Every structure is written in structure tokens, then in C-alpha cells.
Amino acid sequence: MAAAAPVERKPLTPEQLGELQEAWAELRQAIKESGVTSFRACTRDGSLWEENANSVRFIARTLRDSPEA
Template sequence: MTQKIIPGGFEGRAVAGKSPEELETRSQEYHEDVEAVKDAILRQLAAGTDIGELIYNGMLEAQREVAEGYNVLDNRPGSWEAAGLEHLMRNIHTQLAAEKAMTDSPRQPQEDAGSAKTPEQSEELRQAWAELTEAAQAAGVNGLQACTRNGTAWEADPAAVRFIAATIRGIEDRAPES
């Protein structure tokens, strides 16, 4: 397992006890990093890339390298710059949670305690979930959120699970070729 980054926080920003050379090096590295980010943005802008998507994906990949329980925005809580990125960060955490849920183990449907299933019904549900998993993997889906209008558990209904699989396959079939 690779080592994860822990944000430096206040201690990392502190200047007390640092030599002028250390402070100058840190300042120079910061300005070089700003230039590198600016250059990447301008290069992708010229290529027609959605800059919001670029920033989102950069933050997403950075968050993957941050230790569990920490956030790429932890170094400046309350800063207006970080506050501007909070919504983006919430979406990143949602995506990472969905990816984790999809990769941990095949999702097991939530069954109501009071609804005993026959072996045939359990097998039908297992097959429906296998179809959904196959459709999601084929389409590159790495996250899924669904709900019903009446609050019932769609996860335990083979017809609902198959409908979602068919919807994913239908979207994949209509996707423009690149």
C-alpha cells in the first residue's frame, strides 16, 4: 500500500523556527507550483477542455492520495478560496464513496427482515444483480444512486434491478462514438 499524504495544517505553514533559506525555498516551490497549475490550465483551455472538469479531476486524484479522514482542503479551513471549492469537494467525496461501494464487494441487496424469500426468488435476485453488475462494468459506471417514488427497496426487487441494468445498457447503446 502506498503512503498517503496528511495535510500539513498550521504546523506546515508556520514560519517560526525556519531559516530564511527554508522560507525562500518554500516560497519558490509554491510559485513554481502555481506556474505549473496555470500552464496546465492554459494548455487544456487551448485544447478545448472544460476547466471545471480539469480542476475536479485534479482534486479527485489528489484526494485519492490523502490519508483517510483528511481532505485536500484541510490546510486552510475557513479561507474564501477553500470555501469556493467546498461544493466541488463534496462531489469528490460522494464519487469516492460510490467507487468504494462498487469495488468493496458485490453489493448485497437489502432485504426486509419480514420478507422471507424462497430459494428461487433469491436466485432470481442474484441473477438480476449479476446482470446489473455486468451492465455497469461494460458501461464504465463507477457509481449508482437510485430510489423509488414510494420508498420501497428497489435493491430487493429483481424487476427493478433488471430495469436499471436495461437503462444503463440503453444509455450505452445510444452513446456517440468517438
């Protein structure tokens, strides 16, 4: 299977940046509450999950919903 081509990144708008910062705050809280010390994440399309508020929130939700947390 060939690797996905890198996705062209556009600068975030101030609104998107604010939403991303809120998502990261949620993830930091979920990490703190779950006791997770490390994790790995990636996307299928070569985009950066770290710059996508929905992806960051999904990881936070996954940590919160994990039975091991």
C-alpha cells in the same frame, strides 16, 4: 409532499433469491460494460429496489441502452 410509509418486507423465497442474484449479476455486467462508476436509485413507495429483481434488471437495461454507455 409527504414521504411514503415504509413498505413491510417479507423474506424472499429461494426462487426469488435466485432470481435476484441473477439480476444482480446482470447489473454488475451492465455496469462493467458501461463504465459507470456510481449511480443513485430509489423507489416511490419506500421499498428497496436492491431487493427487487425487476428493479435491478430495469437499472441494468437502462445502463445498457444509454447512448453514453
